[in-house]
Amino acid sequence: xxxxxxxxxxxxxxxxxxxxxxxxxxxxxxxxxxxxxxxxxxxxxxxxxxxxxxxxxxxxxxxxxxxxxxxxxxxxxxxxxxxxxxxxxxxxxxxxxxxxxxxxxxxxxxxxxxxxxxxxxxxxxxxxxxxxxxxxxxxxxxxxxxxxxxxxxxxxxxxxxxxxxxxxxxxxxxxxxxxxxxxxxxxxxxxxxxxxxxxxxxxxxxxxxxxxxxxxxxxxxxxxxxxxxxxxxxxxxxxxxxxxxxxxxxxxxxxxxxxxxxxxxxxxxxxxxxxxxxxxxxxxxxxxxxxxxxxxxxxxxxxxxxxxxxxxxxxxxxxxxxxxxxxxxxxxxxxxxxxxxxxxxxxxxxxxxxxxxxxxxxxxxxxxxxxxxxxxxxxxxxxxxxxxxxxxxxxxxxxxxxxxxxxxxxxxxxxxxxxxxxxxxxxxxxxxxxxxxxxxxxxxxxxxxxxxxxxxxxxx
Amino acid sequence: xxxxxxxxxxxxxxxxxxxxxxxxxxxxxxxxxxxxxxxxxxxxxxxxxxxxxxxxxxxxxxxxxxxxxxxxxxxxxxxxxxxxxxxxxxxxxxxxxxxxxxxxxxxxxxxxxxxxxxxxxxxxxxxxxxxxxxxxxxxxxxxxxxxxxxxxxxxxxxxxxxxxxxxxxxxxxxxxxxxxxxxxxxxxxxxxxxxxxxxxxxxxxxxxxxxxxxxxxxxxxxxxxxxxxxxxxxxxxxxxxxxxxxxxxxxxxxxxxxxxxxxxxxxxxxxxxxxxxxxxxxxxxxxxxxxxxxxxxxxxxxxxxxxxxxxxxxxxxxxxxxxxxxxxxxxxxxxxxxxxxxxxxxxxxxxxxxxxxxxxxxxxxxxxxxxxxxxxxxxxxxxxxxxxxxxxxxxxxxxxxxxxxxxxxxxxxxxxxxxx
Numbered sequence: 086x087x088x089x090x091x092x093x094x095x096x097x098x099x100x101x102x103x104x105x106x107x108x109x110x111x112x113x114x115x116x117x118x119x120x121x122x123x124x125x126x127x128x129x130x131x132x133x134x135x136x137x138x139x140x141x142x143x144x145x146x147x148x149x150x151x152x153x154x155x156x157x158x159x160x161x162x163x164x165x166x167x168x169x170x171x172x173x174x175x176x177x178x179x180x181x182x183x184x185x186x187x188x189x190x191x192x193x194x195x196x197x198x199x200x201x202x203x204x205x206x207x208x209x210x211x212x213x214x215x216x217x218x219x220x221x222x223x224x225x226x227x228x229x230x231x232x233x234x235x236x237x238x239x240x241x242x243x244x245x246x247x248x249x250x251x252x253x254x255x256x257x258x259x260x261x262x263x264x265x266x267x268x269x270x271x272x273x274x275x276x277x278x279x280x281x282x283x284x285x286x287x288x289x290x291x292x293x294x295x296x297x298x299x300x301x302x303x304x305x306x307x308x309x310x311x312x313x314x315x316x317x318x319x320x321x322x323x324x325x326x327x328x329x330x331x332x333x334x335x336x337x338x339x340x341x342x343x344x345x346x347x348x349x350x351x352x353x354x355x356x357x358x359x360x361x362x363x364x365x366x367x368x369x370x371x372x373x374x375x376x377x378x379x380x381x382x383x384x385x386x387x388x389x390x391x392x393x394x395x396x397x398x399x400x401x402x403x404x405x406x407x408x409x410x411x412x413x414x415x416x417x418x419x420x421x422x423x424x425x426x427x428x429x430x431x432x433x434x435x436x437x438x439x440x441x442x443x444x445x446x447x448x449x450x451x452x453x454x455x456x457x458x459x460x461x462x463x464x465x466x467x468x469x470x471x472x473x474x475x476x477x478x479x480x481x482x483x484x485x486x487x488x489x490x491x492x493x494x495x496x497x498x499x500x501x502x503x504x505x506x507x508x509x510x511x512x513x514x515x516x517x518x519x520x521x522x523x524x525x526x527x528x529x530x531x532x533x534x535x536x537x538x539x540x541x542x543x544x545x
Numbered sequence: 546x547x548x549x550x551x552x553x554x555x556x557x558x559x560x561x562x563x564x565x566x567x568x569x570x571x572x573x574x575x576x577x578x579x580x581x582x583x584x585x586x587x588x589x590x591x592x593x594x595x596x597x598x599x600x601x602x603x604x605x606x607x608x609x610x611x612x613x614x615x616x617x618x619x620x621x622x623x624x625x626x627x628x629x630x631x632x633x634x635x636x637x638x639x640x641x642x643x644x645x646x647x648x649x650x651x652x653x654x655x656x657x658x659x660x661x662x663x664x665x666x667x668x669x670x671x672x673x674x675x676x677x678x679x680x681x682x683x684x685x686x687x688x689x690x691x692x693x694x695x696x697x698x699x700x701x702x703x704x705x706x707x708x709x710x711x712x713x714x715x716x717x718x719x720x721x722x723x724x725x726x727x728x729x730x731x732x733x734x735x736x737x738x739x740x741x742x743x744x745x746x747x748x749x750x751x752x753x754x755x756x757x758x759x760x761x762x763x764x765x766x767x768x769x770x771x772x773x774x775x776x777x778x779x780x781x782x783x784x785x786x787x788x789x790x791x792x793x794x795x796x797x798x799x800x801x802x803x804x805x806x807x808x809x810x811x812x813x814x815x816x817x818x819x820x821x822x823x824x825x826x827x828x829x830x831x832x833x834x835x836x837x838x839x840x841x842x843x844x845x846x847x848x849x850x851x852x853x854x855x856x857x858x859x860x861x862x863x864x865x866x867x868x869x870x871x872x873x874x875x876x877x878x879x880x881x882x883x884x885x886x887x888x889x890x891x892x893x894x895x896x897x898x899x900x901x902x903x904x905x906x907x908x909x910x911x912x913x914x915x916x917x918x919x920x921x922x923x924x925x926x927x928x929x930x931x932x933x934x935x936x937x938x939x940x941x942x943x944x945x946x947x948x949x950x951x952x953x954x955x956x957x958x959x960x961x962x963x964x965x
Contacts, residue, residue, distance in 0.1 A: 207831055208832060293634070387959065406861055407662060415944055422952060439859070442859065454925065508871060508878060509923075539830075
């Protein structure tokens with residue numbers, strides 16, 4: 086059974102579907118679309134509307150601000166969806182004052198690598214929508230068009246303090262498609278969940294997965310993978326140049342890639358091995374685009390300085406390894422080594438890639454921190470919280486709105502029952518844009534339509 | 546040597562010491578099951594725990610470990626494929642399934658004590674594992690207990706149980722599967738002399754899974770005779786009830802595995818006195834057999850009085866079986882008593898499978914102990930020492946070496962940096 090679970094993970098999340106057929110998208114679709122303006126921010130806009138915001142002053146909690154600071158004897162006031170004040174003896178008209186003695190506050194946790202919605206629960210073929218494994222290049226597909234808004238997993242992540250998550254297509258393909266950043270709110274349409282003004286992302290994948298899925302038609306080697314990326318980027322450049330003479334030309338695949346070349350779409354790359362990450366940096370230099378983050382990056386610690394020098398984040402597990410050859414050279418100090426590169430200039434993120442791990446990202450950070458200290462690094466608890474908040478906000482391009490506790494930012498706030506790096510602590514309340522979305526103590530949480538008719542998940 | 550004396554006599558006797566083996570752990574917070582942590586001294590000799598007392602006199606020949614402020618627990622007993630899989634996606638390194646055998650397959654015979662996963666898990670406090678066969682066919686194979694000490698020789702106990710699964714995981718109607726189980730068990734029961742049976746094809750002309758060699762039939766016979774339990778992976782509440790009724794009908798011993806919906810039938814499980822082995826972290830409605838998954842599973846099973854043992858099945862679980870501590874810690878967060886949680890990753894496995902002399906810290910038991918620098922269930926606690934059969938274990942591993950190599954200040958290429 087243990088092996089069964091592993092196979093499930095490997096098959097669903099890591100290998101993707103092994104079916105091979107020629108893509109229905111393999112023909113370029115040129116044409117004109119008079120209404121087309123900009124499909125990064127155009128017709129697929131967010132329609133998110135927050136629930137009604139609380140007007141609250143929380144006092145006596147210890148605050149990790151997500152920016153690396155621990156604030157004691159500090160109060161926080163939020164209303165109208167925003168953090169209004171941080172300081173002592175705050176007064177605000179109409180505000181409810183909450184005494185949170187013994188509790189801790191962090192910004193809402195952001196998971197930079199989730200497949201919730203595209204690989205929902207229950208895990209069955211009929212709703213397995215994360216890998217368009219029909220062609221090595223499917224930059225044209227968008228994860229948001231697979232997301233199932235009734236996935237019962239969202240509330241489990243919410244109970245773990247996750248307020249924002251970035252949903253990516255799977256890693257079967259060299260170019261898997263566009264990712265989308267969602268607010269962890271319940272709705273019955275996906276645009277209602279979309280994080281307003283968050284940029285799109287592009288999912289790419291290195292290594293074992295694409296070369297196995299496409300072994301018979303190619304690419305079947307890592308060098309084949311690299312030729313595949315470069316070929317696609319050359320085609321995208323040609324498409325971009327052609328827009329000068331035919332500005333209404335449409336091509337879903339190249340529009341995504343051109344979005345990356347133009348800096349509007351963020352590049353996120355599933356890549357385990359250090360040598361392959363270095364190659365991907367070479368490719369980004371050749372075509373002049375920026376890599377936002379390497380994901381999984383089990384060997385990031387081997388090139389931590391290179392990543393810091395290129396301002397590339399590494400989104401990592403605390404301790405996963407051994408399920409694939411490219412995940413063999415694990416170090417539990419990976420997160421800490423990346424974080425501490427170039428005197429603390431590194432951008433380390435603790436991610437989940439898992440409907441289990443997303444519920445306990447604070448615990449994953451604690452294990453990574455512990456290993457870092459064991460390796461001799463002096464890293465504060467407050468610094469470790471940045472791996473869950475500020476740094477994923479940087480990688481998702483939403484740091485202006487969320488990720489830290491600062492005046493004017495979205496009031497995405499978690500109140501923890503105790504120190505968030507303890508196994509015994511739980512998120513007691515979770516606020517998204519100032520609205521209470523989860524309250525463990527009052528057994529308050531959303532239930533998707535799927536939850537109806539079955540015994541509900543309860544708190545104590 | 547054997548000790549037949551009380552503490553008082555201990556003081557007055559002259560011991561013939563085995564200096565290499567003798568260890569005294571002083572002032573430790575020692576985990577003593579339902580009594581929790583109590584400050585005790587422990588004397589270890591010849592691989593056994595000799596004494597657990599309030600104040601042991603000094604024994605000059607013994608290594609003295611002052612463990613004041615430290616925590617001592619029995620070595621973790623995990624359920625895993627440690628030493629049977631090196632890299633999961635490379636089939637050639639995976640010895641957990643068989644095409645030759647089903648019920649009689651014992652994967653523990655492929656155990657590799659030099660596996661990197663073994664070394665990592667040992668350094669994290671695991672002293673032994675119940676080896677689990679991988680799922681293949683109707684019967685997956687036998688469970689066996691193996692210590693994961695360094696060196697080439699490992700003590701084993703077993704077989705402990707016969708592993709199978711019921712519900713959607715088996716590719717037939719669950720009604721037909723129940724009928725098959727009854728028909729097959731009745732058939733084996735009716736064989737006069739199994740040692741004369743070469744092999745049978747139970748349903749001639751159907752699936753290969755129904756072929757049983759003599760080795761397989763003998764394993765099933767062990768279940769029928771009550772020598773070992775049937776260990777059934779099952780999640781759906783109604784399936785759990787059907788499996789309990791089946792075991793009752795066949796008069797066999799039963800252990801339940803996984804039981805995502807166990808809380809819905811907790812009273813029935815308790816009444817049947819069936820122990821369960823599960824991961825407290827599994828709260829996802831991951832299949833239509835598990836729609837009622839909840840974190841509260843362990844709490845409700847505990848309230849009903851069900852004996853439980855825990856494993857860690859999350860994510861990279863097979864290589865990180867030691868994270869059973871994280872499963873147990875979360876169970877405490879959900880409302881389980883701390884001592885119950887820690888026993889669920891140490892002594893309960895021993896009780897469930899009637900293991901001999903392992904799983905608790907008491908005189909006469911194997912000296913499998915772990916010294917931690919803090920609460921063993923906390924995420925930031927480190928292992929300081931591991932003893933297995935009284936031997937101080939090598940806790941070095943490839944992952945520390947990799948870490949050390951890359952935190953070293955050096956301009957040398959990696960291959961010329963330190964190996965330690």
